[in-house]
Amino acid sequence: MPAKGWIEVNNLYCKACELCIDACPPKVIALDMERMTPKGYHPAHIVKDGCTGCAICALVCPDAAITVYREVTKAAAAAGG
Amino acid sequence: MARELLKGNEAIAEAAIRAGLDAYYGYPITPQNEVLEWMSKRMPELGRAYVQAEAELGAINMVYGAACTGARVMTSSSSPGISLMMEGLSYIAGTEVPMVLVNVMRGGPGLGNIAPSQGDYNQICKGGGHGDYHPIVLAPANIQEAVDMMPLAFDLAEKYLTICCVLLDGSLGQMMEPAELPEMKPYPHPFNQPWAVNGAIGRERRILTSIYLEPLEEEQVNLRLLKRWEEIKKNEIRYKEYYLDDADYVVIGFGSAGRIALSAVRAARAKGIKVGLFRPVSVAPFPYARVEELCKKTQAFLVTEMNSGQMLDDIRLAVRNRVPTRFYGRLGGVMPFADEILAEIEAMVKNPPKAEEDAAQAWLQRALAAVQD
């Protein structure tokens, strides 16, 4: 079963460049057209299930706006990982 | 220490080393190659930094880098090389870090020649780069004076976070004279100035830059530079006077021109002319106040330089047409002989100019007429 992941996008930094959207393998990211950052961009956010916490979005983000979380499963925790 | 027979360029280099020089970055250009060559031997010997850069452009930017770390750093060059350094000098001034520049002037403009000249006075005294700023410029007239100036130059540069230029010409760089070198300062010394960029170990990080995009901020920086310049003007005026006590006439010259003029002044005295010599040592800041004082008891000034009248403009600012002024210049790397200046003194005494007469114009007419003869 794929890991469950989550991202937080810092609105101070996100410039809606969409590189994360393009790079995300499960395609779970989109721009939030309902909100605006202080600079007037529509920030990226997760729009559906399927994030695996692979952190590829954070890898391509030019503004280091993304923090990535991945669920530590019980099995992984038991193995000390 | 004993007096030794020293070559100007080498003496200056060694004096800088003894003053605690951490880094020399330079490039060959006649007539100051011996500075670079001396450094190339001594600095590695002493474990200090030395690089012959790709050109003066590289050299001045290496100086800029080291200056930012708080190191004692200098470079040396001559007229065309100084032109190449003007960009770096402006950046160094704008970033407010200290450096020493040794400027050994030669004939110009352009490639010119390797003969001694004073044709770059304006270039360096008025800034030496773009923008509103003033380096300190000191002009020695003999090798001992130049040697003594080196520790002073570093001290002034560091005290005022500015460029201090030691301004000489090819003849002083090349000649050999007896002089005494100072003792070697204890070395190494730490680079721990409160503004230095040298790795943020145990402190907040620092940035040194000359960019201030916001004009109002840039204006404040400029005002800060000017405020320091006011302090420098108050504290760092230097000049030498010879035979002025009872002088009716005063010859004014700096560097080698002043030195040659001294011989002429002595010869004139022997002929009974009451003439003295005023020799600015700091040409920036310029000793305007002292020249103004001299106006009170002087019948006429003779200004002599190895250029077309650059320091003359500073004299004119102080004199303001109150006292007749005559000018004598040689150009393009030609050095005057003492008897030429003696002839000028005698001409001045015999036919003093009017106070309102333009000294540079009058000289130029004479010089052009002489060419036609």
Added chain:
Amino acid sequence: MATLVTPENLVYARTRGLTDMVEHYCPGCTHGVAHRLVAEVLEEMGVLDRTIGVAPVGCSVFAYNYLNCDFVEAAHGRAPAMATGIKRVLPDRIVFTYQGDGDMASIGMGEIVHAAARGENLTVIFINNAIYGMTGGQMAPTSLPGMKTSSSPTGRDVESQGFPIRMSEMLCTLEGAGYVVRRSLHDPANIRKSKKAIRTAFEVQKNGLGFSMVELLSTCPTGWSQTPVASLGWLEEHMIPAFPLGDYKISGPVAALKI
């Protein structure tokens, strides 16, 4: 799900090697990626407090606002000389320059060649996006033949405007160069390779093994008049053939380095 936001689940957070300042680069500009990689490497190596960066003139003139270490600002093209001046008096510090294609390959050509020739123990991060960003999109020494820029409006004409310069190929011929590689920032796999190269370059400096440079093919969405995502594709399609990725110089001692 937001419930996953716990310290134990943290996989990736913004590096301490970056300051808090919002970067002024255009959306999607890979300067930001390059900055982030340099910042991460310096933090991971634990050398932030002994690093001095030299900022160029170009879009990244304010790099010193974003990278969290001591910094100085160089004149256009002069960063390798300024860095030399610093490294020679502070040899135990990590000194790096961060330069664009105009800064390094045009006005700074003399300084970079000689820094490499002298084998200065410096690290150079070279951002090659084939255009002048800051001044409004003019032709760069690395602009491609036929490329339309604001100073080659009908496309770069090689007859009158010359050919692009391949800096990695040129500098690797110098014995003083210990590590000269070209990478790209256009997709995740290449970004990972770029980070490894940047880490190697700084290790080369740390071990005193000569001049190190990482050329990073980068995008300029604004200058290229494309969207950020489309720019990545343009880079892959047009720039990589002109500037092949690879290792151009790995000296013996560098190859033997264990990182």
